[in-house]
Amino acid sequence: MKRRGFLLESVSAVAAAQLLGLTGCSSGGTIPARGVAPSKVGPLFLAQLNAVGSAYPDAATMALLRSVASANPTPRQVEIGWNVLGAYCGTGLTVPTQIPPAPALAFPADHGEHFDTEIEWRYITLSLPLSNGGLVSVIANFFRKAVVPAANAPGVAPLNRQIYSTSIAVTIEMPGVPGVHYAFPNQTFAPVDGTVTVTNNPFSMTVGLNGLFGTSAVFPLHAHIEDPGDPSVGRPPIVVDVDCAASNPLFLQGLSGYVGPSTKPGEVPSVGYYYYSWPQQATTGTVTIAGTSYAVTNGLAWLDHQWGGAPAPAAGSPAFSWSGWCWFEFQLDGNRSLTLSAPHGPIVGGVLPASNPGFGTYVAADGSSRLFGVSLSVGAYVTSPATGARYPSDWTILIAGTGIDLLVKPVVTVQPQIMMMGSSAEYSEANGTVTAIGIIDGAGVAMSGVGYCEGVGFEDPAARQARDIGELKSGLG
Numbered sequence: 001m002k003r004r005g006f007l008l009e010s011v012s013a014v015a016a017a018q019l020l021g022l023t024g025c026s027s028g029g030t031i032p033a034r035g036v037a038p039s040k041v042g043p044l045f046l047a048q049l050n051a052v053g054s055a056y057p058d059a060a061t062m063a064l065l066r067s068v069a070s071a072n073p074t075p076r077q078v079e080i081g082w083n084v085l086g087a088y089c090g091t092g093l094t095v096p097t098q099i100p101p102a103p104a105l106a107f108p109a110d111h112g113e114h115f116d117t118e119i120e121w122r123y124i125t126l127s128l129p130l131s132n133g134g135l136v137s138v139i140a141n142f143f144r145k146a147v148v149p150a151a152n153a154p155g156v157a158p159l160n161r162q163i164y165s166t167s168i169a170v171t172i173e174m175p176g177v178p179g180v181h182y183a184f185p186n187q188t189f190a191p192v193d194g195t196v197t198v199t200n201n202p203f204s205m206t207v208g209l210n211g212l213f214g215t216s217a218v219f220p221l222h223a224h225i226e227d228p229g230d231p232s233v234g235r236p237p238i239v240v241d242v243d244c245a246a247s248n249p250l251f252l253q254g255l256s257g258y259v260g261p262s263t264k265p266g267e268v269p270s271v272g273y274y275y276y277s278w279p280q281q282a283t284t285g286t287v288t289i290a291g292t293s294y295a296v297t298n299g300l301a302w303l304d305h306q307w308g309g310a311p312a313p314a315a316g317s318p319a320f321s322w323s324g325w326c327w328f329e330f331q332l333d334g335n336r337s338l339t340l341s342a343p344h345g346p347i348v349g350g351v352l353p354a355s356n357p358g359f360g361t362y363v364a365a366d367g368s369s370r371l372f373g374v375s376l377s378v379g380a381y382v383t384s385p386a387t388g389a390r391y392p393s394d395w396t397i398l399i400a401g402t403g404i405d406l407l408v409k410p411v412v413t414v415q416p417q418i419m420m421m422g423s424s425a426e427y428s429e430a431n432g433t434v435t436a437i438g439i440i441d442g443a444g445v446a447m448s449g450v451g452y453c454e455g456v457g458f459e460d461p462a463a464r465q466a467r468d469i470g471e472l473k474s475g476l477g
């Protein structure tokens with residue numbers, strides 16, 4: 001995606017290792033849908049479609065997208081159309097480049113939005129021990145997607161040229177009761193309709209009922225996550241109100257905050273992201289479930305911020321490409337953290353190869369961080385009840401780096417943990433406990449903690465594309 005969601009275009013795991021210097025490491029009509037009012041964002045999406053024009057290789061699909069954009073679409077329909085447009089969403093937008101020669105990230109400016117890039121997101125996980133001995137785990141993604149660049153929408157404010165969506169889930173483990181996992185319904189909003197607020201000094205972001213509210217340095221940060229519940233599916237009302245302290249500094253992911261293929265000065269990468277993270281932020285507050293509030297006194301928060309994308313393909317190139325990844329973040333005892341990614345190409349036979357190379361960052365107790373190579377193997381899969389795609393549910397991660405030799409074993413607490421991002425792209429977010437044993441700087445270590453294990457790109461891309469197109473057609477009536 002992220003987070004993390006490092007590679008939205010097809011970049012092999014080997015290429016990802018190479019880029020980090022780790023080669024040696026092992027319709028007519030109106031389409032209001034689902035009770036959501038039409039939006040002012042349709043004409044903006046149409047402007048981008050006009051800019052892409054005949055470069056898009058599928059004339060019939062382009063005609064469908066134009067019809068959708070012209071028919072008073074909801075923000076959700078625009079986001080699905082954005083998905084179908086695929087890599088061509090990057091037409092007229094910038095792609096982050098390697099640091100250096102690109103300037104280093106600068107704060108607090110880079111805590112804000114980067115409206116001239118294709119996609120941006122903030123990802124927060126919360127591990128919240130409750131006063132009654134229970135545990136609530138939260139994953140909340142806040143996505144921004146550029147509908148149209150400034151050149152194609154003159155006079156439109158930068159924020160109004162975007163759409164925002166949320167992808168949120170909560171896992172509840174109460175004493176003596178089996179754990180339950182609730183994925184909240186995806187929601188998409190268009191700032192041009194007055195439904196999103198974003199500020200940078202101090203930092204704040206409100207998307208629907210959910211929001212992050214901090215300082216110019218982001219932390220200390222207040223997070224508000226809310227869902228009214230749905231009795232028809234047994235999901236209770238849930239409200240999370242927590243305060244996350246500035247317990248640890250951020251660290252830069254990848255190479256100086258850049259994740260993407262290495263390029264020569266002046267070259268435009270095939271995909272590129274800027275990316276940094278805050279781990280191990282002490283968290284307190286309350287969680288209210290079905291009207292009953294529980295105190296949180298010893299929680300942990302992890303926040304990611306990532307932005308980037310890919311340039312538009314050459315005219316006539318295939319419009320839809322999709323790669324994926326397994327991504328992990330672990331908050332270990334002793335104020336030590338791990339973040340890992342193993343990108344993959346198209347899934348053959350429903351499973352990953354036996355061993356998958358990748359990369360990650362280890363953050364020591366003193367805040368210093370090191371980049372290293374990893375090898376990932378999957379021990380078990382669970383099947384999505386919605387799509388039939390299989391998602392990893394058991395992992396073994398071998399870390400091989402200077403001074404670091406660890407075996408990391410996540411254990412999923414509740415499965416399956418299937419979610420949707422971008423309205424219709426399925427993925428998994430499995431919270432769980434983790435143990436890590438091995439050697440760091442010549443000394444034996446044994447660590448335990450909490451984390452999230454993400455799987456993206458395990459659904460057949462053609463099936464997902466067909467589902468998107470089917471929903472757009474059905475909305476046109």
